[in-house]
Amino acid sequence: MKKILLLFILVSITLLASPQDTEKKIYKTILSSIFPKKSTILVWSDNPQKQKILSEIKNVKIADSEEDADILIINKSYDINATNKKIFADGYLVFKHYKDDIIGGFYWQKGRPNLIFLKKNLIDHNISLPNTLKNYIEDYD
Amino acid sequence: MKVINKIYIFITLIIFLSIGFLYHSILKIDEQTKNNIEKILISKANYISKNVDEEIKKKVEKNLFETLKNNPKLRIWLEDAFSISVTPSFKYIYILYRDKSGNYRYLLDGSKEDKGEFNQRLNVDKERWDKAYDTKEVHIIMQNNIDKLFITYLKPILFNGKVEAILAIDFSTTLLYTINNAVAPIKKIFLYIFAAIFFLLFILIYQIILNIYTKKESITDPLTQTYNRNFLRDFLKNINLSKYQIAMLDIDYFKKINDNYGHKAGDYILAQTAEIIRDSIRPKDVLVRFGGEEFLIFFYKEKDKKTDAFEISQRIRKSLQDKNFSYEGVRIKLTASLGVVLKTGHYKTIHDAIKKADERLYLAKKQGRNKVVAQDKNSLSNSNNEYVSISDVKEALDHNRIICHYQPIVNLSSSEIVKNEALVRMIAKDGNIIYPNSFLDVIHNTNIYNDMTKMVLDIVFLQIRQYKSKISINLNLSDILNTNIYQIVLEELEKNKNLANYLTIELLEYEQIDEEILQERLLHIKSFGVSIALDDFGSGYSNFSIFQTLPIDILKIDGSIIKNINTSKVAFSIVDSIILFCKRLDIEVVAEFVHSEEILNIVKDLGVENGQGFHLAKPREKMIKKL
Numbered sequence: 001m002k003k004i005l006l007l008f009i010l011v012s013i014t015l016l017a018s019p020q021d022t023e024k025k026i027y028k029t030i031l032s033s034i035f036p037k038k039s040t041i042l043v044w045s046d047n048p049q050k051q052k053i054l055s056e057i058k059n060v061k062i063a064d065s066e067e068d069a070d071i072l073i074i075n076k077s078y079d080i081n082a083t084n085k086k087i088f089a090d091g092y093l094v095f096k097h098y099k100d101d102i103i104g105g106f107y108w109q110k111g112r113p114n115l116i117f118l119k120k121n122l123i124d125h126n127i128s129l130p131n132t133l134k135n136y137i138e139d140y141d
Numbered sequence: 142m143k144v145i146n147k148i149y150i151f152i153t154l155i156i157f158l159s160i161g162f163l164y165h166s167i168l169k170i171d172e173q174t175k176n177n178i179e180k181i182l183i184s185k186a187n188y189i190s191k192n193v194d195e196e197i198k199k200k201v202e203k204n205l206f207e208t209l210k211n212n213p214k215l216r217i218w219l220e221d222a223f224s225i226s227v228t229p230s231f232k233y234i235y236i237l238y239r240d241k242s243g244n245y246r247y248l249l250d251g252s253k254e255d256k257g258e259f260n261q262r263l264n265v266d267k268e269r270w271d272k273a274y275d276t277k278e279v280h281i282i283m284q285n286n287i288d289k290l291f292i293t294y295l296k297p298i299l300f301n302g303k304v305e306a307i308l309a310i311d312f313s314t315t316l317l318y319t320i321n322n323a324v325a326p327i328k329k330i331f332l333y334i335f336a337a338i339f340f341l342l343f344i345l346i347y348q349i350i351l352n353i354y355t356k357k358e359s360i361t362d363p364l365t366q367t368y369n370r371n372f373l374r375d376f377l378k379n380i381n382l383s384k385y386q387i388a389m390l391d392i393d394y395f396k397k398i399n400d401n402y403g404h405k406a407g408d409y410i411l412a413q414t415a416e417i418i419r420d421s422i423r424p425k426d427v428l429v430r431f432g433g434e435e436f437l438i439f440f441y442k443e444k445d446k447k448t449d450a451f452e453i454s455q456r457i458r459k460s461l462q463d464k465n466f467s468y469e470g471v472r473i474k475l476t477a478s479l480g481v482v483l484k485t486g487h488y489k490t491i492h493d494a495i496k497k498a499d500e501r502l503y504l505a506k507k508q509g510r511n512k513v514v515a516q517d518k519n520s521l522s523n524s525n526n527e528y529v530s531i532s533d534v535k536e537a538l539d540h541n542r543i544i545c546h547y548q549p550i551v552n553l554s555s556s557e558i559v560k561n562e563a564l565v566r567m568i569a570k571d572g573n574i575i576y577p578n579s580f581l582d583v584i585h586n587t588n589i590y591n592d593m594t595k596m597v598l599d600i601v602f603l604q605i606r607q608y609k610s611k612i613s614i615n616l617n618l619s620d621i622l623n624t625n626i627y628q629i630v631l632e633e634l635e636k637n638k639n640l641a642n643y644l645t646i647e648l649l650e651y652e653q654i655d656e657e658i659l660q661e662r663l664l665h666i667k668s669f670g671v672s673i674a675l676d677d678f679g680s681g682y683s684n685f686s687i688f689q690t691l692p693i694d695i696l697k698i699d700g701s702i703i704k705n706i707n708t709s710k711v712a713f714s715i716v717d718s719i720i721l722f723c724k725r726l727d728i729e730v731v732a733e734f735v736h737s738e739e740i741l742n743i744v745k746d747l748g749v750e751n752g753q754g755f756h757l758a759k760p761r762e763k764m765i766k767k768l
Contacts, residue, residue: 092261109255109257109263109264110233110235110252110255110257110263110290110311111284111289111290111311112263112264112265113264114262114263114264115264116262135242135244138262
């Protein structure tokens with residue numbers, strides 16, 4: 001009886017896989033690629049919804065402040081000059097606005113997940129991405 | 142009951158199938174509706190894409206990317222034009238081109254929300270977009286993985302036969318949701334029905350398991366874990382008699398175990414005995430606790446395999462004899478007696494076969510216990526005395542292979558033959574003589590038995606007619622009570638009225654008779670001049686009270702008493718008393734089993750008038766009138 005119940009729950013989860021689950025998987029790939037050697041990645045975000053998604057990723061912890069964080073995932077305008085942290089955009093407009101300083105961005109458009117890494121800024125932060133993500137690196141003008 | 146169950150199952154199955162069929166039909170309707178909507182939307186998308194294509198080509202003659210890159214105003218104008226076609230169903234209308242890296246980027250976006258910018262990259266299903274690009278044909282993508290999107294319609298935009306971009310129209314799931322919402326309550330109803338069915342099935346299965354468990358309990362003897370009489374009742378209803386051999390087992394002197402060691406010890410012995418029996422029989426055999434210390438075993442006769450209940454019964458008997466039972470430190474030894482029926486097919490009903498096993502068990506007890514008896518008392522001495530079938534007897538009757546042997550009854554004073562006792566015999570096909578104990582039981586309670594009685598009477602009257610000498614025949618008291626046989630006897634007597642006074646009927650079996658009817662019928666028979674004798678008196682159930690009602694002329698003292706008359710004071714006294722009793726009632730006495738000169742002299746001295754036995758004369762094929 002327990003086995004049947006467990007199977008039922010698993011099937012339900014699979015069928016009900018939401019954009020949040022997809023996003024969680026993408027962020028997990030992004031963060032583990034940027035910090036391949038870190039066992040715990042401290043992330044700061046100004047978006048409470050994003051915090052919730054990120055907190056559910058294994059090896060990821062939400063930092064209390066920007067100073068403690070390994071990476072900042074921003075959704076609103078931010079004083080980029082105040083930090084030398086790695087910054088990742090959580091929306092196309094933010095991505096476009098801070099394209100000179102951020103290492104990349106992830107956003108949804110027309111129901112499709114879009115991921116972009118900015119080549120110049122990756123080099124600046126000395127980040128080398130695995131081959132699986134190489135296709136998402138761009139020289140963005 | 143079984144038919145009703147089948148009907149219930151059939152109706153339930155029909156209901157389940159109907160519900161399943163209805164559900165399947167609704168799913169089919171749902172699917173067809175979606176397909177139709179899909180077709181309508183695609184057809185509309187064809188018109189829109191055609192208009193868009195025409196509009197672009199009105200404004201751009203060649204090199205779409207370069208023209209739009211250099212003319213932002215044209216881009217705005219075209220996007221505004223496209224946006225007119227955006228509806229709740231056609232959510233996004235946009236044009237992407239493929240860059241050198243193979244990624245897709247916006248040229249134009251007429252969408253009213255989530256709008257892309259010129260040259261902005263959009264992550265699309267490259268493989269399928271490439272297909273549209275390469276084949277230059279319209280391509281439809283079912284968007285199962287994109288939230289709120291139903292279909293993406295792709296139309297390549299060609300300049301001079303070369304694809305320069307792809308026009309994409311994303312259909313929203315709004316209509317789909319509408320359909321789903323309409324169908325959802327129906328689906329929900331079915332879901333509840335299925336849930337209810339599964340719940341009922343679950344309860345049904347639970348009930349079945351509970352029933353099986355309860356039934357098993359009700360048919361199992363808790364002490365011995367064998368089947369009980371409840372099981373036997375049902376088992377006997379469905380049993381194919383010929384497929385089993387039967388043994389009835391009784392623990393010898395079981396009462397003593399209870400008396401000496403207590404009932405708990407008795408229970409322990411019963412459980413252990415059952416265990417020993419179980420170990421000796423096969424899984425297909427059936428063990429039933431028949432009574433207190435009585436067990437009934439049904440040995441299944443497997444095809445092509447010899448099943449010998451006698452041999453297995455002997456093994457059980459020996460195992461019980463060899464076993465040292467130990468209860469609370471006390472060593473208990475016991476034995477058991479068994480009555481076995483091998484040819485069950487010869488019995489009319491299973492109850493007759495069980496009764497026969499019980500009789501043989503009684504015989505085993507009588508013979509000193511710790512024995513297995515598989516044959517009747519009289520057949521034990523005949524080595525070739527295996528049972529014959531009903532059809533064998535019928536065939537013998539049809540082919541006149543039924544004969545009589547005759548044993549003289551001698552007047553002990555004059556040594557003259559006063560009468561001959563007719564003893565029925567059957568001649569087997571191979572010419573062997575078969576004795577009555579091998580075939581009378583088989584045909585008992587059948588019409589063959591009636592035919593046999595008639596044939597014996599015919600043979601005897603023929604002999605009487607020929608020799609004008611007295612002959613006695615044997616009948617059971619129950620035969621006289623059987624109206625059919627009684628009628629046969631009367632008919633024969635009527636037919637041979639003038640010879641009837643030569644006939645003596647020797648009656649056997651004294652247990653449980655309706656003396657009133659018997660008296661009436663015997664008196665009627667006697668009215669023809671027939672003499673009535675009581676056979677084997679002094680053994681079994683015989684008692685003197687029978688003389689109060691039955692018109693007895695002759696009394697034959699049982700051989701088991703006569704044979705011991707020279708060694709047993711009791712036997713001597715019994716015979717003495719019987720003679721005195723008979724003299725007072727003017728009943729003629731015959732001593733059976735006169736097998737020696739010594740016995741002959743004793744019975745003669747006691748005043749017995751007539752005697753019968755091997756010492757006087759053995760049974761012969763032909764009747765004799767003088768010794």
